[in-house]
Amino acid sequence: MTWKLGELPKALPPLRRRQVLTGMAGGAALAILPRSALSQGGKVLKIRGNANPSSLDPATGGAGSDHVYLYNFYDTLVDWEAGTLTPKPGLATAWKFEDPTTLVLTLQEGVSFHDGTPFNAAAVKFNLDRNRMAGISNIKQDVASISEVEATDDLTVTIRLAAPDTALPLILSDRAGMMVSPEALGNDPEANMDRGPVGTGPWQFGTWTDGEKITGTRFADHWRNGIPGVDGIEILVIPETATGLRAVQSGQVNIAYQLSENQQPLIDRMPNLELVSGPTLYIYQLYVNSSRGPLQDPRVRKALSMAIDREAYVNATQAGIGEPAYMNLPKAHWAWSEEVAKLTVYDPEQARSLLEEAGFADGLDLDLRGYPDQASVQRQEVILAQWAKIGVTGRFQNAPIAEASGRFFGEEKLGDLLLSAWTGRPDPSLTYALMYSEDSYYNPGRVAPPEGYMEALQASRETDDQAERVAALATAQKLAMEAQLCIPLSVRYEVDAIDSSVRNFNANLLGKPKFRDVTLG
Amino acid sequence: MLNPLQRRMLRRRLVQTIPVLVLATFSVFMLLKLLPGDVAITIAGENATVERIEEIRESRGLNDPLLVQYGNWVWRALHGDLSQSFLSGEEVGTTLLRVFPNTLFIVCYAILISVLIGVPLGMLAAARSGGLIDRLVMMLSSAGVALPNFWIAMIFVMIFALNRAWFPATGFVAPSENLAGAIWHATLPAVALAASGIAEVARQLRSSLVEILHSQHFRTLHAKGLPFGTILWKHGLRNVSVNLLTVISLLVNRTLAATVVVEVVFAIPGMGNTIVNATLQRDFPVVQGAVLAMVLTVVTVNLVTDMLYSVLDPRISQR
Numbered sequence: 001m002t003w004k005l006g007e008l009p010k011a012l013p014p015l016r017r018r019q020v021l022t023g024m025a026g027g028a029a030l031a032i033l034p035r036s037a038l039s040q041g042g043k044v045l046k047i048r049g050n051a052n053p054s055s056l057d058p059a060t061g062g063a064g065s066d067h068v069y070l071y072n073f074y075d076t077l078v079d080w081e082a083g084t085l086t087p088k089p090g091l092a093t094a095w096k097f098e099d100p101t102t103l104v105l106t107l108q109e110g111v112s113f114h115d116g117t118p119f120n121a122a123a124v125k126f127n128l129d130r131n132r133m134a135g136i137s138n139i140k141q142d143v144a145s146i147s148e149v150e151a152t153d154d155l156t157v158t159i160r161l162a163a164p165d166t167a168l169p170l171i172l173s174d175r176a177g178m179m180v181s182p183e184a185l186g187n188d189p190e191a192n193m194d195r196g197p198v199g200t201g202p203w204q205f206g207t208w209t210d211g212e213k214i215t216g217t218r219f220a221d222h223w224r225n226g227i228p229g230v231d232g233i234e235i236l237v238i239p240e241t242a243t244g245l246r247a248v249q250s251g252q253v254n255i256a257y258q259l260s261e262n263q264q265p266l267i268d269r270m271p272n273l274e275l276v277s278g279p280t281l282y283i284y285q286l287y288v289n290s291s292r293g294p295l296q297d298p299r300v301r302k303a304l305s306m307a308i309d310r311e312a313y314v315n316a317t318q319a320g321i322g323e324p325a326y327m328n329l330p331k332a333h334w335a336w337s338e339e340v341a342k343l344t345v346y347d348p349e350q351a352r353s354l355l356e357e358a359g360f361a362d363g364l365d366l367d368l369r370g371y372p373d374q375a376s377v378q379r380q381e382v383i384l385a386q387w388a389k390i391g392v393t394g395r396f397q398n399a400p401i402a403e404a405s406g407r408f409f410g411e412e413k414l415g416d417l418l419l420s421a422w423t424g425r426p427d428p429s430l431t432y433a434l435m436y437s438e439d440s441y442y443n444p445g446r447v448a449p450p451e452g453y454m455e456a457l458q459a460s461r462e463t464d465d466q467a468e469r470v471a472a473l474a475t476a477q478k479l480a481m482e483a484q485l486c487i488p489l490s491v492r493y494e495v496d497a498i499d500s501s502v503r504n505f506n507a508n509l510l511g512k513p514k515f516r517d518v519t520l521g
Numbered sequence: 522m523l524n525p526l527q528r529r530m531l532r533r534r535l536v537q538t539i540p541v542l543v544l545a546t547f548s549v550f551m552l553l554k555l556l557p558g559d560v561a562i563t564i565a566g567e568n569a570t571v572e573r574i575e576e577i578r579e580s581r582g583l584n585d586p587l588l589v590q591y592g593n594w595v596w597r598a599l600h601g602d603l604s605q606s607f608l609s610g611e612e613v614g615t616t617l618l619r620v621f622p623n624t625l626f627i628v629c630y631a632i633l634i635s636v637l638i639g640v641p642l643g644m645l646a647a648a649r650s651g652g653l654i655d656r657l658v659m660m661l662s663s664a665g666v667a668l669p670n671f672w673i674a675m676i677f678v679m680i681f682a683l684n685r686a687w688f689p690a691t692g693f694v695a696p697s698e699n700l701a702g703a704i705w706h707a708t709l710p711a712v713a714l715a716a717s718g719i720a721e722v723a724r725q726l727r728s729s730l731v732e733i734l735h736s737q738h739f740r741t742l743h744a745k746g747l748p749f750g751t752i753l754w755k756h757g758l759r760n761v762s763v764n765l766l767t768v769i770s771l772l773v774n775r776t777l778a779a780t781v782v783v784e785v786v787f788a789i790p791g792m793g794n795t796i797v798n799a800t801l802q803r804d805f806p807v808v809q810g811a812v813l814a815m816v817l818t819v820v821t822v823n824l825v826t827d828m829l830y831s832v833l834d835p836r837i838s839q840r
Contacts, residue, residue, distance in 0.1 A: 052798070054564070054608055062565055138565060138573065194610055210609050210616060211798060212790040236692065238788040239798070243691055247788065250682050250690035400801060406559050441571075 043520050044232035045502075048244040048256035052211045052237050056197040058178035059130060059137045064423045067175075067512040068257070072216050072233055073114075074178035074199030077105065077124070078169045082508035083278075084334045085426065086466075087169045091119065091179060091200065092157075097464045100164035107155040111223045113181035114204045121151035126182040128159070130189035131175075142176045142430075143168075164462040166469065170427035202228035202516040211237050229504065229519035248497045249273060254520065255505060257496040257513050260375065261318040267497045276496040279323060279330040280511030281424020281431075284379065286417045286487040287408065291445030295416055299358040301484035304417075305344060306351035307390045308383065314490045317379045321495060325488035327477050328422060328431055332509060334466070335428045337474035343481045344488070351390045363391030369408050369415035372398035379489075380419055409444050418444075421492070424510065429460045432476050436485055443485070450479040527831055534827065538820045543595075545816045546809055550591050553805050559583075560607050560803040581607060594809060603810040608802055613810035616795065619695075621814055624784070624791035626696050626703060628776045630711035631718060635772060638715070639722025640765075644753055646723060647730035658723055665720025671782045674713035678786070681709060691788040710787045714779055718772050725768045729761040762833045770826035774819050 053069045055061035061070070079090035092105040111119035132143040145165035150158040161168070171177070184198035185191040197205045200223070203216030216233045236253060238244045241260045248256040249270055259267070267275045286304070294300045310324030323331060326341035355364065370380050380396045387393070396419070398404065408418040422442075425431045435442050436449045437457075453476055460472035480486070494507035504517040523531065561577040578584050582593065597604055603613035646658040682690035688709045694702035733739060734757060742752050758765075781793035788794075792811055799807035830837045 052609065055610075062563070140573075209619065209790070210606075210611050211620075211794060236788070237790075238691060240785050240788070243786060243788045246678060246683065247691040250678075250686065252689055252691050406562055410562075 043230040044234055045230045045255070045515060045518055045520060046253040047233070047235045047515065048247050048253045049214070049235040049237045050239055050241075050244065050258050053208075053214070055192070055194040056205070056208065056214075057193045058175040058180065059134065059139055060192050060194055061175070062138050064512075067510075069214055069235060070175070070178055070197070071201065071512070071514045071516070072203045072235075073197040073201040073205050074180065075111075075201050076173050077177035077179065078173040080170070080173050080426070080508075080510070082506050082514075084332060085170070085281075085509045086334050087173060090173065090177070091124075092172070095169050097166065100166075100462050101161040103159040103161065103168055104152070105157040105159065107157065108223060109155060111200050112221055113179075113183070113200050114198045114219055115181050115184050117181055117183040119179060119200050120154050121157045123179060123182050124157045125149045125151045126187070126189070127179050128157075128176070130180075134189040136190055136192055139175050142171050142174065164458075166461050166464040167427035167429040169464075171430070174426045203233050206232075213237060224516070228516045233515060245497060248499060251499065254502050255496060255498045255513075255515075255518075257494070258511070259495045259497060261321040261493065261495055262375075263497075264319055264321050264495055267495070270497075272500055273497045274500065274502075276494070276498055276505060276507050277321065278494050278507035279332050279491050279509060280494050280507075281330065281333070281509060282421055282492040282511050283325045283328060283330070283424070284317075284419075284421045284489045284492060285325065285328075286383070286419055286489065287442065287444060288417055288484070288486050289408070289413065289415065289444040290447040290483075290485055292413075292416050294358070294360060294364055295445075297358045298483055299354045300360065300364070301487070303351040303354040303358070303390060304387065304392065305484050305487045306347050306354070307392065308386050308487070308489065309346045310344075310490060311346075313379075313382055313386075316382045317375070318490060318492070322493045323491045325491050327481055328435065328486075328488055329428060329477075330491040330509065333428070335470050335473045337470070337477060340474055340478045340481055343478065348389050355390060355392075360391075363393065366392065366394035366416045367414075368394040368396045368417055368419065369404050370396045370398050370419040371401055371404055376419065383419065383489075409441050413444055417487075426510065428473050429457060429476075432457055432473065432480065436476075436480050447485065449485065450483045453479045523828075527828065530827065530831070531824070534824050538824075541820060542813065542816055546595075546813055547591060549812045550594070550805065550809060551587070553800070553803060553808060554587055554590075556803065560805070563802055564607060594806070598809075598813065603813070604806040606799070606807045607804045613806050616807060617792075617810055617814050620791050620795050622697070623693055623695060623789060624777070624780050624793065625818075627707050627711050627714065627780060627783075627789065627791065628773060630704075630707050631714035631776050632769065632773055634711055634715035635718030635722050636769065639719040640726060640758075642719065643723040643726030644730065644757070646727040647734060647757075648749075648753060650727075650731045650734075655727070658727070662720035662723045665716045666724075668716065670713050670717065670779050671786050673716045674710065674783050674786045677709050677713055693787070693789040693791070706789075710783050710789060713786075714776050714783055717779075718776060721772060722765070722768055726761060726765060729764045730757055733757060733760050763830060763837075766826060766829055766833065770822055773822050777815065777818065 049068065051063065051065040053061065053066045054063040055066065056069060056073065058070055058074060076090045077092040078095070079088050080086060081088055091108050091111060093108050094106040096104050098104055105124065107121060107124065113119055128143065128146060128149045131137050131139050132146050145161045145163055145168065146159055147162040148160040152158045179200060180193055181198040184193060195208055202219060202222050204219045206215035206217055208214045213234055213236045218228055218231045222228070236247070238247055241263065244256045245259055245263050245266065247253045264275060267273050288295055288301055290296060290301065314320060314322045314324055326344040327337070329336045355361065370376050377398070384394065397415070404418065405420065407414045422431065422435065425434070434440050436453065437443065438446055438448045456472050456475040456479065460469050460476065463469055494511055496507060496513065498505055501521045503519045503521050507513065561574045561581070561583055564577050565574045582590060594604065605612055606616065642658050646655040649655045678690050681687050689706055693706045696703040739752060739756065742756055780791055781797060784791045784793035785797065792815065796808060796811045799811065
């Protein structure tokens with residue numbers, strides 16, 4: 001049985017005039033929906049956040065991605081210059097080492113917490129004692145050098161150290177220096193403000209909907225003049241970078257930070273977006289287990305490093321956005337040393353001879369570890385292709401970050417090398433201590449560093465003269481690079497997209513943006 | 522309301538649900554535990570000492586034998602406590618109450634679109650079986666089945682969000698907060714999810730209808746002088762309603778699973794996003810709670826479908 005095309009209208013159910021009109025009204029309502037739903041009042045800065053925070057209490061959180069949220073609600077005792085990470089006054093207007101084990105902080109006057117209680121020396125003592133002693137503290141290690149904190153007077157704090165530690169001021173620019181309101185914790189160091197931060201920061205906490213967004217409103221009594229630049233802040237949690245870029249492109253957010261380097265050409269092509277970029281402390285590198293097989297020989301480790309063309313690596317894996325890493329710091333950092341950077345060169349011929357000298361003229365097969373995401377696999381392919389030229393082969397076994405790192409650094413100690421990254425620390429002495437000390441977690445072979453290394457590191461912590469610190473840190477870094485205890489590859493650059501209304505937003509070397517100066521045009 | 526046969530079927534189905542729930546949650550729990558990686562390391566943070574990691578393992582009960590850990594979770598779940606997220610500390614029940622309605626809203630919206638577009642298309646194709654429209658509809662529905670949801674989602678975002686700015690590219694508004702905003706935000710994801718649903722409904726409906734329209738029963742209706750519209754919409758649709766219901770119930774379950782990718786593309790705080798993030802971080806209380814909620818939904822959909830079968834075709838409950 002078949003029907004003709006002309007019968008089709010009859011095949012549809014009969015419609016009354018009222019039903020047609022209702023349908024049209026529905027259609028019209030849908031058409032005007034976007035306009036009403038788009039409206040937003042006040043100056044609210046909307047940002048794409050790349051991960052749900054682990055906690056909004058600086059002492060209990062653990063993720064490096066938390067800082068971008070924490071900076072909005074807390075001020076730090078010490079601040080830093082965005083371009084170089086040189087320390088500058090924060091809640092502490094000045095600091096001085098009276099002797100190598102006594103640090104005196106002078107505090108900013110007229111500061112209050114969001115709950116109205118005053119910020120003073122007693123509050124600093126409560127915070128530092130909580131950070132170093134409370135059971136819930138995840139940052140005891142950061143302030144392990146402090147042996148006693150004394151509130152000398154209302155605006156003076158005296159910190160006594162178990163050993164000289166001039167890295168402390170910069171450590172106080174990180175989690176350990178973020179001041180929480182003791183009153184809000186009921187003066188109980190074991191209490192937490194994981195989900196209800198109360199600090200002295202530019203915005204007062206509003207709401208936190210897990211995996212969705214975190215909001216804040218202007219703290220009218222903030223001590224810095226003209227800060228914050230906007231009345232409200234909203235950070236929308238959008239882990240996926242492509243979705244993050246679409247969010248800023250379509251106007252749902254004003255700023256998307258920490259996008260992928262490969263998205264830079266896209267940002268450049270979008271007329272309504274501007275790119276904000278700059279070096280960070282984040283360094284892609286190969287961690288080496290120097291206690292395993294051929295890697296015990298420094299010549300082999302050196303050869304692996306020399307066989308890598310870092311310029312080509314940056315072009316291939318970071319779309320040319322970034323810089324080759326010749327040490328564990330980016331070129332813009334105050335402790336970067338040209339002399340040390342010159343130690344790392346690209347010379348495949350020399351690399352081959354080093355391998356021959358070490359007895360691996362016929363090549364070498366390595367057990368390599370890494371992460372399974374697309375960008376990591378691309379990095380692995382570039383490394384393997386470059387090593388193939390000197391006869392080094394291997395296969396990457398990939399697993400999620402927690403697993404691969406856990407098995408490489410933890411008790412199992414699986415794999416010769418791990419292709420991963422170092423996210424950086426506010427003071428370089430922390431980076432060097434964590435990466436190369438014999439008992440450090442990030443030294444998978446627990447190999448003792450070269451002679452003189454620990455002494456140089458200690459020397460960098462005993463002086464607060466910047467030039468002396470630079471020299472001592474350069475010595476430590478030089479010894480580590482000569483022994484090739486790890487293989488730095490490239491520096492990741494911040495890739496942020498902002499819309500045309502955003503003013504005064506700058507990338508910083510830590511790679512963790514602060515928004516307090518941002519205004520909307 | 523229910524006859525004794527239907528009541529017996531309902532009881533039997535409810536009892537069958539228990540082993541399904543136990544099996545699903547137990548296998549997911551074991552799979553999570555089989556995956557290498559340690560949530561304690563994630564909780565402890567970047568600079569944590571070995572002692573701190575051990576302390577966290579102990580306090581969260583991660584050192585207990587696996588069966589004890591699972592048993593504890595079941596015991597608490599039976600008392601209505603789905604415990605807390607290892608990472609955010611939020612009650613899992615609270616998380617689910619927040620995110621699940623979002624996912625359900627998008628799924629229902631997608632199913633609605635699938636039916637509203639799929640049914641007329643299927644009927645058109647059946648009415649013009651073998652003709653140009655039939656071939657066109659079948660071609661389009663093949664494309665709808667073949668194209669992945671996330672690809673369609675991205676194309677829609679490019680056209681309707683980035684170029685035309687008719688709909689938002691990302692984000693979501695809870696229906697309880699603002700229904701109009703929720704519809705506006707959910708339209709693109711729902712249409713992307715519905716693409717394969719429309720195709721599925723149209724194809725299945727067309728093949729069932731073509732078969733029925735060629736039966737003697739329908740020839741008689743036509744011979745009686747009934748208008749074609751009445752034959753198609755009243756008698757035809759009623760005869761294929763059981764098939765249609767089967768397709769829709771399968772579609773609900775499949776769309777629920779498909780939200781995982783689409784929610785990531787649109788940054789929607791729903792179940793899919795929650796499960797993906799919790800799994801990556803080994804946050805097992807959240808994964809377990811979410812799986813429990815998903816399994817309960819699928820079981821409920823199947824149960825309701827079975828009950829509706831007997832309403833649409835009373836002969837089914839007689840069997």
